[in-house]
Amino acid sequence: MSTEVTSMAAPLVVPSYLEQAPEVAARFSRLKQRPVILEVRDLSKSFTSPGRPPTVALDRISFQAHRRELVCVIGPSGCGKSTLARLVAGLEEPSGGEMLLDGKPIRGPGSDRGMVFQSYTLFPWLTVLKNVMFGLEVGGQMSHAEAESEARTWLEMVGLTKFATAYPHQLSGGMKQRAAIARALANRPRMLLMDEPFGALDAQTRCQMQSYLLQIWRQVDITILFITHDLDEAVYLADRILILDAHPGRLRELMEVAVPRPRSADQFLSPAFVAARHHLEELIHPRANQAADKLPAFRMTVVGDEVE
Amino acid sequence: MRGSWTRPLAGLSPRASARFWAASFLGPLGLWCAVSYLPFLWHPMMRVTDPGDSAWMTTGELVDRAAFATENAEVAGRHGRIAAGRPANPVFLPAPHEVARALVTGFTTPPARPEEPWLHQALWHSIQVIFWGFLLSSLVGVPLGILCGALPAMGRLTEPFIEFFRYLPAPAFGALAVAVLGIEDAPKVSIIFIGTFFQQVLIVANTTRRIDPALLEAAETLGASRRALVTKVVLPGIITDVYTDMRVLLGWAWTYLIVAELIGVSSGITYFINQQGKYRAYDRVFASIILIGLIGLLTDLVLASLGRQLFPWMKTAKEGWFSRTIAKVRGRGRGRPDAPVVPGSETAEEAARA
Known part of the structure; x- marks a missing residue:
């Protein structure tokens, strides 16, 4: 897919990814006026296993996310992007550095940071409605009736009202992830962490889910940290993209996406989109590395029977 | 069918499934009939x-x-x-019709001596021993197993010893059980307990450890406390598997019954079988053995059906004959009151998108 886009883009004059239309620039300056929700300072994480040297998953990462910003994290496999989300969620302990949510240090998991995982994590023994009510009920501040009406509102927002009484195994993958988003948002968290949430979905459903996510994000006061390995997905969704290097996971660049909002699928071929996409491609799959993609040549067919 | 059942893990149509079910009983029965009624086969x-x-x-x-x-x-x-x-054939292999007759007459024939139990009394006695042994074992074993599985420290503290203890054959404790608990039913119940308990703790602990850790993480990010993780995630998450474990374990409990009933004053179906053996009434011996099997099979069928009723979220959940019967008794036309309005499917997905 990646080569397809670059070859199509080749005849176009690709503008610099840094070039921002005036309204885009204005939007970014407004965005940066907003209060900082998440502040990450010199965050490091290494994993130790006995008898082996420790693996450094993240090495001194620093960035900020402003209120209602959508930050995507992208990088080659092994760059520790999932680890970053799990650290912010409190599911892992950092080896160094600090993370502040609304200025307060993050310690352990909490309902102020919702998370959507790549694997489906709806509770199989609860109906969709009860799943969405889970956080509201363990939080304990709401009566059952309040929690139910709140949960129904969120189900309506993700378009699953009709499936309130269905069990998770009766839903398709996309519907499961929509229910998981509703479940995470029902807690009214400050941040939504999404760890490759659409990675297991087919291409068509993934597109649809991206569009759903943008629609939901527009209507809710939520700051999103979205982990992905899909370059198009990152450019389509993000305000800014955090590009990580692998081994050790270091911050390569914090890129502002110059594609104007509101986003739509029509923008995939717009110059700003192609430029951003092209830049990511250069960083993540540099041309110098393409020689490494070649397999040793063995011919198992007759000469003259070439397919390309 | 058309031979598709030879493909590994191929699904069976309900009709084929019923046929194979019947064949699994008719096969051995046919063999028994052949040996019994065809004089040239064995008849020594x-x-x-x-x-x-x-x-x-x-x-x-x-x-x-x-x-x-x-x-x-x-x-x-x-x-x-x-x-x-x-x-x-030798006296120890009665023909099917003789055993079938004994199955009926067993319940109508008074015992040879007045102090001996009737067949149904013997069976009921055995069922009670199993019930109490299994219930007491489960009351302690299931919570302990869940605790061992959920908390590694607890598991490490308990399981090595249990691992050792489960290799000690339960019947070996017979003499001890009689010395401590007397000669009536208590030592028998204790043998069932010893035979079940140690396996139960280990099996339930393993089942508990198989819960998807992502479910626990998801619950944590939703603000669940440690207590809520146990009561609202671990327990409901493993209950269907523990239920299945219990069905298997109940079968094991039955295998300890015969030894248990020989301890102290011999009683129950074991005593009945032994007495019939002494009278060389092997048709009744066979009838009694078959009755044990039938009770086990019936219990398991009822439990399986009850499971589908209790755990509607299971993928295999469907209306079993048991839930249909319950629904009939209740005088309702439907089995599950909270059945989903629209079962999920690709077409349902389309409907939701529209």
């Missing part, structure tokens, strides 16, 4: 119908075939009237 004995001039054979006696032939040759040698008989 002769049932004497007329002893002729034999010195020692009597009418109705079962005689070894070779001995029968030798005796007849000897009688013929002294120009006597040779004995007549028909091929028969």
Whole structure:
């Protein structure tokens, strides 16, 4: 897919990814006026296993996310992007550095940071409605009736009202992830962490889910940290993209996406989109590395029977 | 079918499934019938119908075939009237119809001696021993197993010893159980307990450890406390598997029954079977053994059906005959009151998108 886009883009004059239309620039300056929700300072994480040297998953990462910003994290496999989300969620302990949510240090998991995982994590023994009510009920501040009406509102927002009484195994993958988003948002968290949430979905459903996510994000006061390995997905969704290097996971660049909002699928071929996409491609799959993609040549067919 | 059932893990149509179910019983039954009713298959004995001039054979006696032939040759040698008989199986292998008759008459025939139990009394006694042994074991074993599985420290503290203890054969504790608990039912219940408990803790602990850790993480990010993780995630997350474990374990408990009932004052179905063996009433011995099997099979079918009723979220959940019966008894036309309005499917997905 990646080569397809670059070859199509080749005849176009690709503008610099840094070039921002005036309204885009204005939007970014407004965005940066907003209060900082998440502040990450010199965050490091290494994993130790006995008898082996420790693996450094993240090495001194620093960035900020402003209120209602959508930050995507992208990088080659092994760059520790999932680890970053799990650290912010409190599911892992950092080896160094600090993370502040609304200025307060993050310690352990909490309902102020919702998370959507790549694997489906709806509770199989609860109906969709009860799943969405889970956080509201363990939080304990709401009566059952309040929690139910709140949960129904969120189900309506993700378009699953009709499936309130269905069990998770009766839903398709996309519907499961929509229910998981509703479940995470029902807690009214400050941040939504999404760890490759659409990675297991087919291409068509993934597109649809991206569009759903943008629609939901527009209507809710939520700051999103979205982990992905899909370059198009990152450019389509993000305000800014955090590009990580692998081994050790270091911050390569914090890129502002110059594609104007509101986003739509029509923008995939717009110059700003192609430029951003092209830049990511250069960083993540540099041309110098393409020689490494070649397999040793063995011919198992007759000469003259070439397919390309 | 068309041969598709030869493909590994191929699904079976309900009809094929029912056929194979029936065949699994009809096969062994057919074999038994063949051995019983086809004289040329086995029949190593002769049932004497007329002893002729034999010195020692009597009418109705079962005689070894070779001995029968030798005796007849000897009688013929002294120009006597040779004995007549028909091929028969040994006394310990009664024919199906004899066992079937015993199954009915077993319940209607009073015991040979007044102090002996009726068949149904013996069975009921056995069921009670199993019930109490299994219940007591589960009351302690299931919570302990869940605790061991959920908390590694607890598991490490408990499981190595249990791992050691479960290799000690339960019947070995018979003498001890009698010394401590007397000769009535208590030592029998304790043998069932010992036979079940240690396996139960380990199996339930393993089942608990198989819960998807992502579910726990998801619950944590939703603000669940540690207590809520146990009560609202671990427990409901494993309950269906623990239920299945319990069905298997209940079967194991039955295998300890016979030994348990020999301890102290022999009782229950074991005593009944042994008495019938002494009277050489092997048709009743077989009938009793078959009854144990039927009780086990029936219990399991009821539990399986009850499980589908209790755990509607299971993928295999469907309306079993048990839930249909319950619904009928309740006088309702439907089995599950909270069945989803629109079952999920690709078409349902389309409908939701629209």
